[in-house]
Amino acid sequence: MNASLTEATDLKLKGSGADILIQSLKQQGVEMVFGYPGGAVLPIYDALHRNPIKHILARHEQGAIHAAEGYARVSGKTGVVIATSGPGATNLVTGIADAMLDSLPLVIFTGQVATTVIGTDAFQEADILGITQPITKHNYQVKNIEDFPRIIKEAFHIASTGRPGPVVVDIPKDISNELFLNNSMEDEEINLPGYQPTTKPNYLQIQKAVKALSNAKKPLILAGAGVLTAKASTELKEFVERYQIPVTNTLLGLGSIAGNHNLFLGMAGMHGTYTANTAICECDVLMNIGARFDDRLTGNLAHFAPNAKVIHIDIDPAEIGKNVPTAIPIVADAKEALLELLKQNFEKPDTVEWLKTLSENSMNFPLQYKADKLRGILPQQAIELIHRLTKGDAVVTTDVGQHQMWAAQYYSFNHPNNWVTSGGLGTMGFGFPAAIGAQLAKPDAKVISIVGDAGFQMTMQELSLLQELRLPVKIVIINNRCLGMVRQWQETFYEERYSQSLIPVQPDFVKLAEAYDIQGYKVETMEEAEEVFAKAFNSNEPVLIDCRVTQLENVYPMVSPGTGLHEMIGVKGV
Amino acid sequence: MKRIITTTVINQSGVLNRVTGLLMKRQFNIESISVGHTEQPGMSKMTFVVNVEDKEKLEQLLKQLQKQIDVIKVNDITDKAVVMRELALIKVVTPPSVRNEIYSIVEPFRATVVDMSKNVTTFQVTGDPEKIEAFIDLVKPYGIKELTRTGVSAFVRETQKPYTAQLSIL
Ligand SMILES: Cc1ncc(C[n+]2csc(CCOP(=O)(O)OP(=O)(O)O)c2C)c(N)n1
Numbered sequence: 003m004n005a006s007l008t009e010a011t012d013l014k015l016k017g018s019g020a021d022i023l024i025q026s027l028k029q030q031g032v033e034m035v036f037g038y039p040g041g042a043v044l045p046i047y048d049a050l051h052r053n054p055i056k057h058i059l060a061r062h063e064q065g066a067i068h069a070a071e072g073y074a075r076v077s078g079k080t081g082v083v084i085a086t087s088g089p090g091a092t093n094l095v096t097g098i099a100d101a102m103l104d105s106l107p108l109v110i111f112t113g114q115v116a117t118t119v120i121g122t123d124a125f126q127e128a129d130i131l132g133i134t135q136p137i138t139k140h141n142y143q144v145k146n147i148e149d150f151p152r153i154i155k156e157a158f159h160i161a162s163t164g165r166p167g168p169v170v171v172d173i174p175k176d177i178s179n180e181l182f183l184n185n186s187m188e189d190e191e192i193n194l195p196g197y198q199p200t201t202k203p204n205y206l207q208i209q210k211a212v213k214a215l216s217n218a219k220k221p222l223i224l225a226g227a228g229v230l231t232a233k234a235s236t237e238l239k240e241f242v243e244r245y246q247i248p249v250t251n252t253l254l255g256l257g258s259i260a261g262n263h264n265l266f267l268g269m270a271g272m273h274g275t276y277t278a279n280t281a282i283c284e285c286d287v288l289m290n291i292g293a294r295f296d297d298r299l300t301g302n303l304a305h306f307a308p309n310a311k312v313i314h315i316d317i318d319p320a321e322i323g324k325n326v327p328t329a330i331p332i333v334a335d336a337k338e339a340l341l342e343l344l345k346q347n348f349e350k351p352d353t354v355e356w357l358k359t360l361s362e363n364s365m366n367f368p369l370q371y372k373a374d375k376l377r378g379i380l381p382q383q384a385i386e387l388i389h390r391l392t393k394g395d396a397v398v399t400t401d402v403g404q405h406q407m408w409a410a411q412y413y414s415f416n417h418p419n420n421w422v423t424s425g426g427l428g429t430m431g432f433g434f435p436a437a438i439g440a441q442l443a444k445p446d447a448k449v450i451s452i453v454g455d456a457g458f459q460m461t462m463q464e465l466s467l468l469q470e471l472r473l474p475v476k477i478v479i480i481n482n483r484c485l486g487m488v489r490q491w492q493e494t495f496y497e498e499r500y501s502q503s504l505i506p507v508q509p510d511f512v513k514l515a516e517a518y519d520i521q522g523y524k525v526e527t528m529e530e531a532e533e534v535f536a537k538a539f540n541s542n543e544p545v546l547i548d549c550r551v552t553q554l555e556n557v558y559p560m561v562s563p564g565t566g567l568h569e570m571i572g573v574k575g576v
Numbered sequence: 577m578k579r580i581i582t583t584t585v586i587n588q589s590g591v592l593n594r595v596t597g598l599l600m601k602r603q604f605n606i607e608s609i610s611v612g613h614t615e616q617p618g619m620s621k622m623t624f625v626v627n628v629e630d631k632e633k634l635e636q637l638l639k640q641l642q643k644q645i646d647v648i649k650v651n652d653i654t655d656k657a658v659v660m661r662e663l664a665l666i667k668v669v670t671p672p673s674v675r676n677e678i679y680s681i682v683e684p685f686r687a688t689v690v691d692m693s694k695n696v697t698t699f700q701v702t703g704d705p706e707k708i709e710a711f712i713d714l715v716k717p718y719g720i721k722e723l724t725r726t727g728v729s730a731f732v733r734e735t736q737k738p739y740t741a742q743l744s745i746l
Binding site: 131132135136139143145160195196197250316319323327568 | 590636642644
């Protein structure tokens with residue numbers, strides 16, 4: 003424990019409810035909070051003024067919470083958000099739902115009208131407890147100031163342990179103002195009898211897994227974000243190298259194994275590689291580590307991994323057997339489970355043939371596109387260029403749409419926890435503010451925010467935050483002048499009826515950047531892109547690049563909704 | 577299939593909402609629900625009867641309930657030896673001409689008369705849901721003016737039959 007932390011722990015809580023909050027945040031080791039003030043949180047902002055913690059003032063509460071998510075995703079620490087009651091709180095809802103589906107640790111403090119008027123439709127009253135009940139891991143309303151320190155402690159504990167998730171703490175204004183008198187109170191241990199996550203795997207289940215794996219002829223590992231959350235990449239690498247088992251990733255699991263590892267098959271699922279999806283269809287043992295068999299991964303469940311005995315390692319028992327029948331359930335933290343498996347030193351399966359087949363598939367059916375100088379920049383080329391210039395070491399955040407899928411396919415990560423994307427909720431507007439949070443968490447990292455022209459416009463007010471903080475975030479707008487992913491589905495499933503997906507006008511993004519005192523560039527050819535990207539990525543300043551790409555490019559391969567992973571369209575041989 | 581599930585929950589405000597909200601979000605169909613304090617201070621017990629499609633759905637339901645921070649214990653007691661009780665209050669149209677006839681019908685059910693006016697008698701009946709259903713069917717022909725049921729409350733019996741199928745909760 004460092005000196006400042008010890009100091010903070012010694013500190014007895016005193017002052018108003020708002021002071022208690024700030025002191026507790028320091029006790030929790032919170033480095034920064036993301037927020038936006040308003041009436042119901044004025045006492046909190048006043049306490050913050052007396053006793054400062056770094057506060058990131060987003061320009062919209064949604065920006066604040068996505069920034070906190072980006073921060074949490076790359077740092078592994080809990081993101082903290084403060085917003086006022088009513089509209090402040092409701093502006094957070096998208097981010098809360100996003101963090102819930104993607105299991106990100108957040109503690110969100112919302113102001114609330116005074117306890118005396120709760121339930122009277124008072125000014126800026128919204129039932130944020132009711133609203134967020136289905137989209138939080140847990141939520142609280144502070145009704146007595148005596149409970150406040152305990153609630154804060156529990157909130158951080160719940161958000162950051164087990165399967166992480168968002169916790170909302172709703173603070174009525176009078177509680178923030180009230181004096182906390184019980185400062186002789188002993189530091190209580192956290193006592194949550196209904197919340198005891200299992201982290202250590204069951205020994206017998208591990209034995210079953212070992213047996214299944216050593217007898218397998220075509221074993222496959224599916225690694226999800228649980229591996230990243232558990233910081234188990236090293237163990238995963240050791241395990242698959244020792245037993246020569248190929249690995250595929252979910253969208254959120256990317257980076258859990260290096261993108262250029264010879265056992266890595268690429269991402270699986272709707273826009274997964276031919277090799278990865280085929281491996282799922284053909285494998286005889288599928289070990290899922292920390293993924294939840296989401297429908298974007300599995301495609302039609304009736305055709306999912308038809309030959310496989312499924313082993314599922316997950317810290318959340320409710321995920322096991324939810325979508326895919328599981329022969330060997332292992333409730334555990336991904337790292338604990340992998341460590342236990344490594345300890346078993348079991349007999350290595352013979353996977354030589356299997357690996358050979360897979361590598362032939364990779365060679366014959368790679369991800370590919372057809373570059374054509376006359377057509378200008380292809381979006382895939384733009385991503386590859388970003389990869390080449392940053393050597394796969396950058397932190398990449400994306401928005402949602404085609405560019406997200408191309409980034410997932412073509413930006414191959416060397417390291418874990420550098421990939422920030424909205425997977426479960428698919429939230430447009432996520433990518434850019436998340437990049438700001440990621441950069442704050444890793445000030446020395448190169449952070450590239452790859453966004454679509456439409457999604458960027460949903461939260462681009464945060465340019466002002468970038469202007470203020472002068473963080474060296476690089477925004478690359480993959481500008482196809484349309485709602486690319488929507489357009490692709492309309493082309494494929496609605497006979498090219500482009501209903502409301504071709505946005506007729508858009509701002510001059512370069513001028514827009516300049517209005518915020520941010521350097522802006524527009525590139526239209528690969529030559530321009532080479533030059534501008536290189537210059538931008540080497541700069542210590544924020545930069546926005548409007549990268550004009552061909553409009554009608556589609557993301558392939560694709561597993562159409564309702565079909566199985568074996569029914570990919572757009573697969574081409576070399 | 578119909579299942580009887582009991583949960584012990586921390587008696588926090590909003591906990592009922594949390595549990596029913598969860599069932600709604602996950603598309604489970606609640607047939608009845610009853611809540612009350614237990615012998616332990618700060619703890620409540622909820623008993624609900626739900627309709628689930630299959631074993632997998634049931635397992636999912638139990639796990640989702642277990643996942644709630646305020647939920648301490650979850651039990652599916654359907655296949656155990658249980659004591660199950662529900663109470664119903666039923667207002668039946670009972671003009672003097674049929675009163676005796678009705679009384680003789682209700683007697684085997686040990687229903688009690690809790691209120692009476694010139695033409696209407698209010699019966700109270702307790703028992704398992706089947707018994708209550710049977711009672712309702714019997715008095716229906718006379719005309720039911722109003723009816724209310726508490727929902728099932730249940731206990732596992734102290735002595736269990738040697739074998740009871742238990743569904744695995746991981
Ligand atoms: C908040 C929100 N609204 C709508 C959608 C549906 N949607 C998914 S992708 C997409 C198009 C995104 O367009 P753009 O940001 O330009 O990215 P592109 O697909 O062109 O790369 C839309 C509208 C969504 N995911 N999120």
